[in-house]
Amino acid sequence: MRVRVRLFARYREAAGREQLDVDLPDGGTVDAAWKVIVARHPELAQYRPYTLFAVGHDYVESDHRLAPNDELCLFPPVSGGSASRRPFDGRGER
Amino acid sequence: MTEHRASRASASGEASSSADIFRVTDTPLSPDAITAQVDDPGAGGIVMFSGVVRNQTDGRPVKFLEYEAHAPMAEAKMREIGDAIRARWAGVRRVAMLHRIGRLEIGEASVLIAVSAAHRGDAFEACRYAIDTLKRTVPVWKKEHFEDGEVWVGLQGG
Numbered sequence: 001m002r003v004r005v006r007l008f009a010r011y012r013e014a015a016g017r018e019q020l021d022v023d024l025p026d027g028g029t030v031d032a033a034w035k036v037i038v039a040r041h042p043e044l045a046q047y048r049p050y051t052l053f054a055v056g057h058d059y060v061e062s063d064h065r066l067a068p069n070d071e072l073c074l075f076p077p078v079s080g081g082s083a084s085r086r087p088f089d090g091r092g093e094r
Numbered sequence: 095m096t097e098h099r100a101s102r103a104s105a106s107g108e109a110s111s112s113a114d115i116f117r118v119t120d121t122p123l124s125p126d127a128i129t130a131q132v133d134d135p136g137a138g139g140i141v142m143f144s145g146v147v148r149n150q151t152d153g154r155p156v157k158f159l160e161y162e163a164h165a166p167m168a169e170a171k172m173r174e175i176g177d178a179i180r181a182r183w184a185g186v187r188r189v190a191m192l193h194r195i196g197r198l199e200i201g202e203a204s205v206l207i208a209v210s211a212a213h214r215g216d217a218f219e220a221c222r223y224a225i226d227t228l229k230r231t232v233p234v235w236k237k238e239h240f241e242d243g244e245v246w247v248g249l250q251g252g
Contacts, residue, residue, distance in 0.1 A: 009162050009235035010246040054233070057170035073164060076246060078233050 001026050001068035010076045015041045031062040115190040116172035118165040123192050123203040132188035132210040139214035141221040145205040147198050157239045161195040164233040171232045175224050185216040
């Protein structure tokens with residue numbers, strides 16, 4: 001089955017694209033999709049611990065089973081609003 | 095002071111959530127407009143929160159910010175917040191949440207939240223809940239632009 005993957009913010013810039021299609025066995029999970037994605041975009045591999053996944057308008061876990069033509073979104077940690085508090089403060093650049 | 099209106103209007107029953115507004119937009123936000131949008135005859139208090147672009151981060155001067163969203167999901171998540179508010183604070187009359195995307199200058203509002211309620215306590219608490227929850231669940235990202243570079247907030251590694 002084919003799944004559309006959309007990349008946002010830092011991930012979009014790191015991969016140099018907004019979306020890609022991946023082919024998975026039927027019943028493939030988000031985690032299986034991730035493996036295919038990082039095989040094509042190794043620069044994304046480092047973000048795995050921080051990545052949020054969504055299908056449709058809902059967040060999903062990595063063991064969520066995808067359906068054909070699902071749109072799987074890869075999100076960096078969200079930072080809506082305007083506060084400077086950072087979910088990963090102390091990690092790297094200041 | 096308009097709190098005296100609350101007891102009179104409370105007999106009119108629950109305010110409909112269909113008039114609530116949850117929107118992502120690339121145009122400037124108006125505190126006056128969003129406050130007017132939650133106006134309700136049963137309201138005794140309106141609380142409006144405005145998140146604005148600060149001129150520095152940890153002492154480093156910020157030139158401007160860029161916001162990006164998954165707009166349809168962001169609006170759906172904001173509506174979920176509105177639904178949760180209505181379930182938790184029975185006195186809430188109307189809720190409006192707006193998030194701006196694109197380039198924002200120092201001092202401009204990136205997010206506005208307005209809540210009207212029969213009494214001020216519910217309005218303050220619900221508004222605080224809305225902004226705190228928005229920052230955890232609504233898919234919006236910001237990039238800070240400095241004199242000497244730019245960085246996506248919330249993921250500083252790599």
